[in-house]
Amino acid sequence: MSEITFSRRAALLGAAALPIVQGARAQRRPPSIAISSANGVAACAKALEVVRAGGDTLDAVIAGVNIVELDPNDNSVGYGGLPNEEGVVELDASVMHGPTRRGGAVAAIRGIKTPSKVAQRVMEDTDHMMLVGEGALRFAKDQGFLEEDLLTEQSRLSWLVWRRSLKDSSGHNNWGPGLDSPPGARKTAVLERLKQEFPQATEAMLALAWEHATNPPHGTINCLVLNDKGEMSGVTTTSGLAWKIPGRVGDSPLIGAGLYVDQEVGAAGSTGRGEENIRIAGAHTIVENMRHGMSPKDAALDALKRAARNFGNDAKRLEPIDLNFYVLRNDGEYAGASLWNKRANGAAPQFAVATADRASQRENSVYLYERK
Secondary structure: OHHHHHHHHHHHHHHHHHHHHHHHHHHOOOOOEEEEEHHHHHHHHHHHHHHHOOOOHHHHHHHHHHHHHOOOOOOOOOOOOOOOOOOOOEEEEEEEEOOOOEEEEEEEEEOOOOHHHHHHHHHHHOOOOEEEHHHHHHHHHHOOOOOOOOOOHHHHHHHHHHHHHOOOOOOOOOOOOOOOOOOOHHHHHHHHHHHHHOOOOOHHHHHHHHHHHHOOOOOOEEEEEEOOOOOEEEEEEEOOOOOOOOOOOOOOOOEOOOEEEEOOOEEEEEEEOHHHHHHHOHHHHHHHHHHOOOOHHHHHHHHHHHHHHOOOOOHHHHOOOOEEEEEEEOOOOEEEEEEEOOOOOOOOOEEEEEEOOEEEEEEEOEEEEOOO
């Protein structure tokens, strides 16, 4: 009898406490938030707009990065991205949808401005995870995507200047002004020749082309979003390493490296030197770190330490490496982390964030090493 009385009492107490528990859970509902690489201020704003209107989290991040993919002035993503060594733009992208635990990717796809959308179609309309190269392009065209020339006037000009900047071990370049030219005349001669070939190009365009050729930029965009239901999705999209060997694929389309989402824990993505991130499965490593109790910041710094370990923690060897992580936990805590406190141009590494009560803006990333 006492057991029955106890059970009834426990049931009554449980029923009475249920509204309190539900209320506490409601209070703990995560805030809607989007984070991205530094070139994603507009992307974060768009992603948050979509989720706040009730849209799916994957549609939200893709709508966000489409802004950058279609921007001819972003030379590391989509249309206008810097090409491979043969002057052809090859794009990579991956997507992950937290609610269904599904993903899709494309790699080395040519002629399609929005590879993120193609990656989504791979996820939704096939039982494959990744399509590459010619097969990815055929699939995209079958899906109704328009094949286009992805080179802009600026990206083509940058490629031509890069060709003229090549040297052999003795400093000779067959595209240059000749072995008998005066010292220091090479850059001037190349730019003068380009002015003749591209009379419509401005001085600013030529200067940017020379900068691209001699100091190729590192880019890509990763975007992650969390809605107030706790649903998450992510996308990473890129034109990859400038002047790469045709067919080279970095970390961006590799699920577990350039992107990983598990909405029971959180999500992570990356930009920078893809080869180094692949070696540590960076995005997956970060999510697993959070699963075991690390904060987003500490989880990302740990991944960076793993990358540094592959160079014997030698700062001089790591000097040319650019690697950045973007992390969003399922309770809304976030972080951006970079290998270095300064980029090659001296700027601090940053990432973009948009929240329900704050407009999209950049914040500084934490970092592992300091450049003097």
